[in-house]
Amino acid sequence: MSFLRVNGLSARLKGAGHPILRGVSLSVAAGEVRGLVGESGAGKSMIGKAVLGILPKAVEVSGGEILLGGVDLLRLPPKERRARIGATCALIPQDPLTALNPSRRIAPQITDRLVDILGWDRGRALARAEELLAEVHIPDPARVLRAYPHELSGGMRQRILIASAFAAEPKLIVADEPTTALDVTVQKQVLKLIAEMQARHGTALLFVTHDLGVVSKVCDSLTVLYGGLVVEDTDVRSFFAGPAHAYSRALLAATPKYTDPQASLTPVPDAVIRDVQAEVAAADRRARHG
Amino acid sequence: MQLLRAVLLRLATTAVTLLGVAVIVFVVIRVVPGNPIAMMLPPGATEADVARLTAQYGLDKSLPEQFLIWAGGVLRGDFGLSITARQPVLDLVLGRLPATLELSVMALVIACLLGGFAALTGTRARGTGGEAAIDVANGMALSIPDFLWGLILVLLFGVLWPLFHISGRVTPSLELPFTTDFYLFESVLRLRFDLWANIVSHMFLPALALAIPLAAIIGQLLKQSLKETMHLDYVTLARTKGYGENHVILREALRNAILPTLTLVGVQFTFLIGGTVIIERLFSYEGLGNLAIDAVINRDLPLIQGIVILFAVIFTAVNLCVDLLYAVLNPRLRHG
Numbered sequence A: 001m002s003f004l005r006v007n008g009l010s011a012r013l014k015g016a017g018h019p020i021l022r023g024v025s026l027s028v029a030a031g032e033v034r035g036l037v038g039e040s041g042a043g044k045s046m047i048g049k050a051v052l053g054i055l056p057k058a059v060e061v062s063g064g065e066i067l068l069g070g071v072d073l074l075r076l077p078p079k080e081r082r083a084r085i086g087a088t089c090a091l092i093p094q095d096p097l098t099a100l101n102p103s104r105r106i107a108p109q110i111t112d113r114l115v116d117i118l119g120w121d122r123g124r125a126l127a128r129a130e131e132l133l134a135e136v137h138i139p140d141p142a143r144v145l146r147a148y149p150h151e152l153s154g155g156m157r158q159r160i161l162i163a164s165a166f167a168a169e170p171k172l173i174v175a176d177e178p179t180t181a182l183d184v185t186v187q188k189q190v191l192k193l194i195a196e197m198q199a200r201h202g203t204a205l206l207f208v209t210h211d212l213g214v215v216s217k218v219c220d221s222l223t224v225l226y227g228g229l230v231v232e233d234t235d236v237r238s239f240f241a242g243p244a245h246a247y248s249r250a251l252l253a254a255t256p257k258y259t260d261p262q263a264s265l266t267p268v269p270d271a272v273i274r275d276v277q278a279e280v281a282a283a284d285r286r287a288r289h290g
Numbered sequence B: 001m002q003l004l005r006a007v008l009l010r011l012a013t014t015a016v017t018l019l020g021v022a023v024i025v026f027v028v029i030r031v032v033p034g035n036p037i038a039m040m041l042p043p044g045a046t047e048a049d050v051a052r053l054t055a056q057y058g059l060d061k062s063l064p065e066q067f068l069i070w071a072g073g074v075l076r077g078d079f080g081l082s083i084t085a086r087q088p089v090l091d092l093v094l095g096r097l098p099a100t101l102e103l104s105v106m107a108l109v110i111a112c113l114l115g116g117f118a119a120l121t122g123t124r125a126r127g128t129g130g131e132a133a134i135d136v137a138n139g140m141a142l143s144i145p146d147f148l149w150g151l152i153l154v155l156l157f158g159v160l161w162p163l164f165h166i167s168g169r170v171t172p173s174l175e176l177p178f179t180t181d182f183y184l185f186e187s188v189l190r191l192r193f194d195l196w197a198n199i200v201s202h203m204f205l206p207a208l209a210l211a212i213p214l215a216a217i218i219g220q221l222l223k224q225s226l227k228e229t230m231h232l233d234y235v236t237l238a239r240t241k242g243y244g245e246n247h248v249i250l251r252e253a254l255r256n257a258i259l260p261t262l263t264l265v266g267v268q269f270t271f272l273i274g275g276t277v278i279i280e281r282l283f284s285y286e287g288l289g290n291l292a293i294d295a296v297i298n299r300d301l302p303l304i305q306g307i308v309i310l311f312a313v314i315f316t317a318v319n320l321c322v323d324l325l326y327a328v329l330n331p332r333l334r335h336g
């Protein structure tokens, strides 16, 4: 039984009603890493935000369900929904430079959820934070806990955010392009760290990225998105053996190979784009008449 | 250490500023027409009387000479004698200062409470009619100056519904056990809450009149920066931890959003203190501002000089406090 199961989730812009997610379904089980790929604007981040209850004010959910441990979040009153998300899910954000509060020390930013939402006592939460920082290979955790974010490097801050995400032993973690804002040299280490932590804690991980190379390294399954529509949902092995959907194949062809980064890349052909856009239009027609 | 150096530098520049203020005031009040000596003497005084008094107050000497004599006294803590009250200027001024400080601080507290409340509720209600209502109220509060608010408050709560006192600092018939002139403060220390209530009832309307425009400024600016802060990633991250709107605003956003407001409040607070001059007159409140108007009417040159210097000292002290507070609240400056 998957911990997260999204069924036919649709979202649109308030007012204009422009669709952003078109009946998205996907699931992530404990211990599974699901990649969420697609070009910029495909709606990858929106899915993660919908799950975590942080959709922008301008966007509203127009249908479907988000089952977290079998309970539909969209049917819960806001307060219960928040508490449920806070207790079972966590986010590894994209930009470590902006995701820590500049005027608070590191320690309370890791322990606050444990103390306020889960009711731990402060001493235990602090000990846990120190333990976690050691786990993400931060030297001198006690000092770092007392530091302010501006005293730490970007890579260090991303490690802290990863530690913080695992602090409450969440069932599900959403990582939204957790390495794109980092230095190339640090990217690999951080990626490895996330994979290592996920495996050790057996967490379900929804990994948003537009990098298929990353997918091949850390994911078990993946969902390919175009225009808020799922075009392919498969496991990683069969995907890299040969994607079923023409758009996925084109996407794969457009990705540099690790074995041969200099090989010439084929951009997604216009014909493929036309076809997938026709599918999106067909989905909209079905949604209107069904 | 950096902080200490900055403070020392500020003190040095403050000294120069005060010297400049002293020179300007000294010259200006001697250039404008109106002879203090003539105003002191009864009708029919002789030329000789005028000359004698003029010499007594040193007004027969040249301007630079007068300034040096006065400045030399100031450095020794002697601000000269008030011409009208015939008392040391320093005693007069220090006697009135506590009343004005208490009024200004009370106004500042009211402004921060009202403005903070407007900003927080406006942020909570952002994008709804509630925010629009707060914006309208803010706009009204800002477009009416403090002395007009004073008149409005007198009419409403002094005349129409006489809920508060509208004249003086405390009911004159009351027996005051105070040893300092900080009545409000001392009444609390002595646990004399009957007197405290009487003093607050006198101070409330003038303080509110001073506070309303500042509250509007605080409300607008703080709401603006809170709203901007609410979009930032660390606020969103806090939401995913299970925190609700109130917690997120107060603990994640407020502390960062308050910094730009703080600087402005410092500047505006000095304007507020300037505003006490008219407001104290309006409410017959026995503070420095009321004394200043009397001094100007009577051409009491030493007294005017003393008051202006004191105001200048207060203004620079306020600015210094704001800068220090800013450094304390902003960890990037504290360590930088």
Ligand SMILES: Nc1ncnc2c1ncn2[C@@H]1O[C@H](COP(=O)(O)OP(=O)(O)OP(=O)(O)O)[C@@H](O)[C@H]1O
Pocket: A013, A020, A038, A039, A040, A041, A042, A043, A044, A045, A046, A047, A056, A057, A058, A059, A210
């Ligand atoms: N705050 C917002 N208000 C309204 N619409 C938004 C907002 N943020 C994103 N959108 C729209 O929602 C759609 C999906 O955006 P989303 O951020 O999920 O894309 P993405 O797949 O994560 O892209 P990227 O790879 O660039 O992060 C886009 O069409 C975008 O224009």
Ligand SMILES: [Mg+2]
Pocket: A044, A045, A046, A176
């Ligand atoms: Mg995104």
